[in-house]
Amino acid sequence: MIMPLLSVRNLTVQFRVDSGWVTAVDDVSLDVGEGDCVGIVGESGSGKSVTALSILRLHQRATTRIPSGTITYQGQDLLRERGSTMRRIRGSEIAMIFQDPMSSLNPVLTIADQISETLRQHQGLTGVAARKRVVELLGLVRIPDATRRADDYPHRLSGGMRQRVMIAMAIACKPRLLIADEPTTALDVTIQAQILELLRDLRKELKMSVMLISHDLGVIAEFAQSVIVMYAGRVVEEAPVAQLFRRPVHPYTVGLIAAVPKLDSDAPRLATIAGRIPGPQEIIVGCRFSPRCALVQPRCRDEPPLMQPVSDGQSARCPPRILVLGERHG
Amino acid sequence: MTDVGLGSLATASVIAAPRGHGTLRRLLRHRSFMIGFSVILLLTLAAVLAPLISPVDPSAMRVRLRFRPPSSQFLFGTDMFGRDVFTRVLYGARVSLFVGIAVCVISGLCSAIIGVIAAQFRKLDGAIMRLMDALMSFPAILLALGIAAALGPRVSSVIIALTVAYIPAGVRIVRAAALTVREMDFVHAAQVSGASSLRIVTWHILPNCLSPLLVHLTFIFAYAMLAEAALSFLGVGIQPPIASWGNIIAEGRDYATEAWWVMLFPGIAISLAALSLNLLGDALGDMLDPRLKGGE
């Protein structure tokens, strides 16, 4: 059994609010293998971004606590490593890009300065060598006229360009894992397509693993090889991408896929999921999706369900449904 | 969740967490706020109940009791005229707190109105802001000194002088908030429905500019008290025999070695009042910081 590159086990993350602590991520486990492309999909409150931030320990120390869980990277538990180790890992081994390119870049430094910072920190490059590498990187992310653009300030660049710069900074030290948190959400559709194509090509060229977080099922379907579906802080389903879309198991996944408006067909009304996403402070006993589920049974409200395998590579957190499916096949 | 608009960011930076019972509970639990609030409350009560706490005439001179150090009979000692310093400090609190509140309220009202007008009517904006800049280019205390000297040494002069000195800072704050609020979609929604400028300013813009102004005003309260003390100390403010913390210190200056207690206790009172107001203001600022608001 090959060791996965990154292994998250039983991660629970809580935030402090006035009345106490609230759980944003509840007992989440996932793996990212060498060269894998994992997509994490969920709506607001699903905990997908918090999970990603926890991997690099980028959360607010004062108001966040991680009462349990391990995040294993190359045999070390990142949650228990020293600050200096994390600083070494961030940027050079595990890199991250974020949603909003407007606020991810320092407005008072040129592009070259910002990319050079990473190069200096992790590879000790300075002066001419750093400059050469900067231009090379900008070319790699397909920024036209890279030599001139390197001396621009962020405000002169469009959203798509800034995101490319972010990607250049992220891949500067050839990380083994790239975490992309909603990298294209704030971009126009045609630019989004360009950026996704870029990420796909870079992944192949640099032999990187990618963890892509998105609320957009289309982006996940196009980009990911395996998908993890999160709802209200928990993983509710995981499957290889084709299987997830062809045969979703968890009622939330089924509902979510059905609710996406279709580009290629018409319907008098859109399919909906009844009710709404629970707030982080709402306490729901049993399955968190039970208040909205069309297939709900008494046992769903009594005990929190466990993840169960459905078939090769696919598992879901819904015993009643798995039972029904099993009966159909068995 | 997609956040394509910058509206929510702008909302967060200007508009405070709306009122509700949650706010009151948070206030009560906030340590700085409780300390600051309690001290100011205590000082206010002391000022209001002064005649009950110390039923002595603050201006009563008893030459035989001059320069008595603090004792059980005279808590803060007596001054160069034999007056009870404790009583004078209590009555001085009345003046200082009254000036503080008056300056706060009047300058707050003026700042709010002028600031919103400047933000809403761009043609007047230029003229108003240049006037504010001109006022702000004088150090507040000098400006107040000049006005108070011109108007004569009494409480009302001090209040007018300080109000004028502190209005520009408030106007800046309200105008900045109002300019941001104007661009919010809920203002546009009112415009689409045909709301008049007056309605928009009264119901939409002003209520959402109050939070930053409120925090600012607690600091103005403190500055006003300190400034009143300074003005009275310099002789252009409240004149003895009416006690004010400032003029008690002024009178005590010549006797610093013989009767250090005359300067010390009003000094402590001023510091305590200013400090507690700063704590209050900081706490309010933290509290109204939308980052702490539970969000999506």
Next chain:
Amino acid sequence: MVDQPIVEVRDLKKTFAVKHAGGTSTLHALSGVNFDIMRGETLGLVGESGSGKTTAGRILVGLIPASSGTVSLFGHDIAGANGKAQLAAVRSRLQFVFQDPYASLNPRMRIGSAIAEPIDIAGTHSRKDRNDRVAELLELVGLPRNSVERYPHEFSGGQRQRIVIARALALNPDFVVCDEPVSALDVSMQAQIVNLLLDLQERLGLSYLFIAHDLAVVRAVSTRVAVMYAGSIVEFAPKAKIYSDPQHPYSRALLDAVPRADPDFVRHPVVAGEVPSLLDPPPGCSFHPRCAYAMDRCRVEAPSLRESGPGRRVACHLFSA
């Protein structure tokens, strides 16, 4: 019975003066836009940033003044010399639904007052009638009656958007401009709000201008679709046609670029380049720098919107004689 359009926009232009270090430049947000909206239909206005769709929507309700052209609503031209008076005459028949549910409600106003605001401004209802109307509106959008006393922050994004819709319907408008009404919502909530808008249209006979960048959502609500690029309409078609057979190269590129929730979908090559600067637009057709089919003519002559089929118009030299 002659089908008269309720909205007629002719040669609408809008420029903004942009101040910067070197002086002032002109930003061409809209360069001569023409469209009609018929009673009871939904015109979907689709485009990316810089297309001008939001500007057009806001001009239609009088939030922004037009630079030139005519904007005729129910026969009244609000862009002309007497614009303000004309707008006042039709104001009660128009409304606007905003994008961001967190910024379109006054956080210090109870939602009962927020919903009633159009009524209060118009001053046409008695106190009792006003409160009854608010209760009616809450029910119409699926919110509990006791919501009147609560503040916006007590509601979720989807619920807030319902409140915004209730407010828009307060005076029974005939025409509602919806500017990205669901793009800030979660997928499951988007579907609910889209259905609500469709239900309300059926029940109340509303006409919509539905502005969005999400083509799939536009498909779900529109009768006809107009595609905008860099300040002008490049294609106009009934819904059924534009998705199955886009004519303008940009429409095609746009449809190709949308990610499909279907892993078997085969991707077409992605169009390169970015939206041109509106301060310094390229000569000729504004799409030509990115167009795979650009000819010499495209670089010098801007194409005009021409008939290219039943109910279809396109601005592209590939389709002109």
